Amino acid sequence: MRVVFAGTPEVAVVSLDAIAASGHHLVGVVTRPDARVGRGRRLVPSPVAVRAVELGVPVLTPEHPRDPGFAEELAALAPDVCAVVAYGALLPGSVLDLVPHGWINLHFSLLPAYRGAAPVQRAIWAGEELTGATTFRIVKELDAGPTYGVMTQAIGPEETAGGLLATLAEGGAGLLTATLDGIADGSLEARPQPAEGISMAAKLTTEDAHVEWTEPAVAVDRRIRACTPAPGAWTQCGSERVKLGPVKPAVGSPMLAPGELSIGKRDVLVGTGTAPVRLGRVRPSGKKEMAAADWARGVRLESGARFA
Template identity: 50%
Template sequence: MRVVFAGTPQIAVPALQAIIAAGHDVVAVLTQPDAPGKRGKGLVPSPVNLAARELELNVLTPASASDPSTVATITALNADVAAVVAYGQILRPALLGATSHGWVNLHFSVLPTWRGAAPVQRAIMAGDDVTGASTFVIEQGLDTGPVIGTLTERVRHDDTAGVLLERLADLGAGLLVHSLEALVGGYAAPMAQPEDGVSYAHKLSREDAYVNWELPAHIIDRQVRGVTPAPGAWTTLPDGTVAKVGPVRLRTGPGLPPGQVAARADEVVVGTGTHPVALTWIAPAGRKAMDARDWWRGARLGDAAVLGEA
């Protein structure tokens, strides 16, 4: 089977590796152009680009995959099918017609729930008990194409978006391989998505990651896990500066006013709209993440200090 693969972040790498391991011929890899690295390190190739180079594959990094020259290049490869995992570009009709059996996307939700850019993050933030992955044939529309296969996975109480995405990427890689083989082999039966149960996972903004300590503790827990590692939950410190915070732990016991921070039983707790939560780590602006207890000892704020007021 001749396959074009399109993907960019690390969560797409397991699927690329699985297609190769299954013995299929990846004739080209589409990935986003090199992007600026952190702290002025220049342009950095995507994780998929790096993985494809290690596998000695043909890598294409067009600014627009639907540019006529790129479409012509893909068409000339005579690929049976294309696989897409978090590529990051909208695919236009001309490109979708450049392979014999179309383009199959691996999406990290059980469609039609959580269509869009941040399905795992939104599932955690909404308190879903179960999520999963789906493969579907791409058509014009936001994750609306007919579904080939699905799998489900329990959302664990301590899952961050990063951890759950890694797990689904590994599980979904096999699903994608089987879906490609079924489609090209002629025994897949893609089914139209139902009209009921549609929800949208809009891209996360910085505002989505701001912690409002007046919310109930369980809502804050879901929010922080859902935006970890990116864009990263944040709050303001008593001096008005910004700090990122890691996942919290739900606690019982005497309440604190929302946002008030204090040391209790060898941990640092913050008041919420209901029960307190314990901080795990905190990263004040310009500094690396540190254990919350170490930060508290060095900050010397006192038990009247409040987060999130400035």
């Protein structure tokens, strides 16, 4: 089949490469426009755009898929199907109807659970032990289209959103290409999603990433892992915002008040609503990431100080 691929972040590149290496004909790539990054606010193309150029594939970067010019450019590529992984914009019906076999999305959850922008992050935060990826045909309702295939993946007790997403991206690339194969040879038929078990996974905000030390240690741990690497869990230490990497339970340590610090030579403990946790890596505002004990020593923190 003639395939147009739509995606934007690094996690989508794995699927782009899988399709390029498949028996299908990759005729174009759709991605978000160049974004301004860094202190210099220079324009940088998306990881998918960079890879598409390396592959020698035409790249379309509409400001929005509703743009009339985009529909014309897409139609000129004459795709049989469009494959989507984390594109980052809602597709209007006029564009969905242009493609004979539709737009097939690889979504990183076991649909209908965790529809939306942050399924991996929300699954970790909720304490799920199992997740996966699903391929489905995009319809106007968010992540509600009929499904083609599914893969499952256990969530480890120390899994971060970034690590789990990378694992799902690798396995999901194979699922997506297998789905395209099944559509091409007629062996796959889309099935409606169950009416029960629907849940939503809204994008995590910076405020979501603010650690609440009054929560139980298990909830603190899940929030931080769900927000790693983005948007990045953080806490307030005096007037300074400090980003936090994953923490570990401080088994057998004396109890501390929520947010209270215990500073040792080799570790830093923080009180929660239950047992304390041991900090791992931290990143003070405007500085590089470092071990928590090195940071505490550098800013001359003493036991009894508080995070807020």
